[in-house]
Amino acid sequence: MKLKEAAKKEERLTGGHRLCSGCGAGTVARLVMRASDNPAVVGCATGCLEVSTTIYPYTAWEDSFIHNAFENVGATISGVESAYRSLKKQGKMDEDFDFIAIGGDGGTYDIGFQSLSGAMERGHDMVYLCYDNGAYMNTGIQRSSATPKGANTTTSPAGEVIPGKQQYRKELTDIMAAHNIPYVAQASPFKPQDLMKKAKKAFEVDGPAFINVLAPCPRGWRSKAEEGIELTKIAADTCFWPLYEIEDGEWKLNYKPKNKKSITEWLEPQGRFKHLFQEENEALVEEIQEHVDQRWNTILNRCGEL
Amino acid sequence: MVKPGDGYKDIPKGGLILEVGNAKSYKTGGWRTERPILDKEECINCHLCWAFCPDSSVLSEDGDVKAEIDYDHCKGCGICAYECPVNAIEMEKE
Numbered sequence: 001m002k003l004k005e006a007a008k009k010e011e012r013l014t015g016g017h018r019l020c021s022g023c024g025a026g027t028v029a030r031l032v033m034r035a036s037d038n039p040a041v042v043g044c045a046t047g048c049l050e051v052s053t054t055i056y057p058y059t060a061w062e063d064s065f066i067h068n069a070f071e072n073v074g075a076t077i078s079g080v081e082s083a084y085r086s087l088k089k090q091g092k093m094d095e096d097f098d099f100i101a102i103g104g105d106g107g108t109y110d111i112g113f114q115s116l117s118g119a120m121e122r123g124h125d126m127v128y129l130c131y132d133n134g135a136y137m138n139t140g141i142q143r144s145s146a147t148p149k150g151a152n153t154t155t156s157p158a159g160e161v162i163p164g165k166q167q168y169r170k171e172l173t174d175i176m177a178a179h180n181i182p183y184v185a186q187a188s189p190f191k192p193q194d195l196m197k198k199a200k201k202a203f204e205v206d207g208p209a210f211i212n213v214l215a216p217c218p219r220g221w222r223s224k225a226e227e228g229i230e231l232t233k234i235a236a237d238t239c240f241w242p243l244y245e246i247e248d249g250e251w252k253l254n255y256k257p258k259n260k261k262s263i264t265e266w267l268e269p270q271g272r273f274k275h276l277f278q279e280e281n282e283a284l285v286e287e288i289q290e291h292v293d294q295r296w297n298t299i300l301n302r303c304g305e306l
Numbered sequence: 307m308v309k310p311g312d313g314y315k316d317i318p319k320g321g322l323i324l325e326v327g328n329a330k331s332y333k334t335g336g337w338r339t340e341r342p343i344l345d346k347e348e349c350i351n352c353h354l355c356w357a358f359c360p361d362s363s364v365l366s367e368d369g370d371v372k373a374e375i376d377y378d379h380c381k382g383c384g385i386c387a388y389e390c391p392v393n394a395i396e397m398e399k400e
Contacts, residue, residue, distance in 0.1 A: 003352070003353035003354070003356065003357050004351070004353050004366075004369040005369070006353075006357075007353055007356055007366035007369060007371070008366075008368070008369055011362050013362060014327045014329050014330045014362060014379075015329070015330065015334065015361045015362045015363050015376055015378070015379025015380075016329035016330050016331065016332040016333065016334055016378075016379050017329050017334075017361070018332075018334065019360060019361075020381075021337060021338075021381035021382060021383040022360065022381075022383030022384070022385060023360050023383075024360065025360070026360030026361060026362075027357075027358055027359070027360045027385075030360070030362060031357065053329070054323070055329075056308070056321065056323070057307050057308040057323055057328075058307075058323070058328055058329040058331075058332050059323045059325075059326065059327065059328060059329055060327065060329035060330075061326060061327065062326045062327040063326065064326075189358065192354075192357035192358070218383075225383040225384060225385070226383060226384030226385050226387065226388040226397075227388060228383075228385060229358050229385055229388075229389055230388065230389070
């Protein structure tokens with residue numbers, strides 16, 4: 001879909017929401033909703049996007065919207081979808097609807113994980129979108145299982161005792177692929193057409209679909225607001241955040257950087273990794289680089305690029 | 307829409323918001339410290355700024371992004387200016 005053409009469709013997330021200036025979640029949600037051709041039922045797990053887009057008595061959504069607790073957006077939307085299917089079967093309804101659950105990494109990787117896993121396993125015709133900014137940004141930057149190793153957060157503070165988060169992040173996209181659902185994708189907002197294409201596939205596929213999208217957070221990443229989208233490009237160029245999709249079990253790579261960049265280019269512009277550039281943490285950066293390389297090779301292998 | 311001073315009888319049951327997209331009437335333009343200025347001569351209409359804007363504030367009309375910037379909602383993050391491939395957008399102090 002050309003951007004010019006996409007722009008002719010109506011906006012589904014209006015301005016006037018109160019996400020921070022430069023927040024990636026707004027961009028991601030807007031682009032994904034563009035790909036839907038039907039009226040939608042949107043549910044958000046507790047998180048930045050949820051609280052900022054629907055501050056009472058305002059809503060920035062042009063579709064039906066359901067608030068959720070942190071852990072249950074997967075369950076809510078799967079329930080709505082089931083009710084809809086039943087009403088359709090009974091002949092009480094005939095319009096087409098899209099169903100989408102949205103969560104941040106906290107509401108998806110951690111707290112909302114069981115309801116997401118259940119909804120996918122039961123095979124509901126719904127989309128789950130995770131905007132991954134790598135920590136609980138809404139409550140003040142606490143580490144989540146999506147936080148990259150070495151990142152400074154309020155619950156993994158870099159100092160004399162530890163150099164930021166001590167664990168690697170969980171590969172949720174792989175876990176979702178292991179659910180053997182028809183469509184799983186990892187995307188990034190710096191490629192808006194790719195993101196919309198993936199969202200379109202996710203909406204159109206018959207059955208559950210999961211999209212994991214990297215979303216810059218200037219507050220939590222301690223980066224400049226205007227550089228957010230550029231950072232998501234660097235994430236892809238350093239292979240920290242590869243873009244790929246899994247369609248009916250078939251892995252496909254969507255972006256191969258011409259020159260794979262060193263991980264330091266991803267770490268350096270972000271204040272949350274500032275301490276990694278002190279002398280005593282040199283080995284840690286090397287270790288992170290090795291981990292990224294390994295992961296990249298695994299993906300190349302699975303996508304048949306090796 | 308519920309207004310300050312409304313009593314509980316004025317609020318829809320369940321605290322529902324009955325009007326979609328009414329956040330449009332909430333102006334976030336005041337958050338801005340710098341405003342994007344679009345040079346319509348330089349613009350190549352690639353729509354990247356439109357796609358990247360988190361606040362839906364780069365307006366496109368009939369496939370033409372040269373329409374306007376919505377200063378009522380633009381928070382001045384500067385992504386549009388930073389990402390513009392031909393530097394057609396400049397950030398100016400408010």
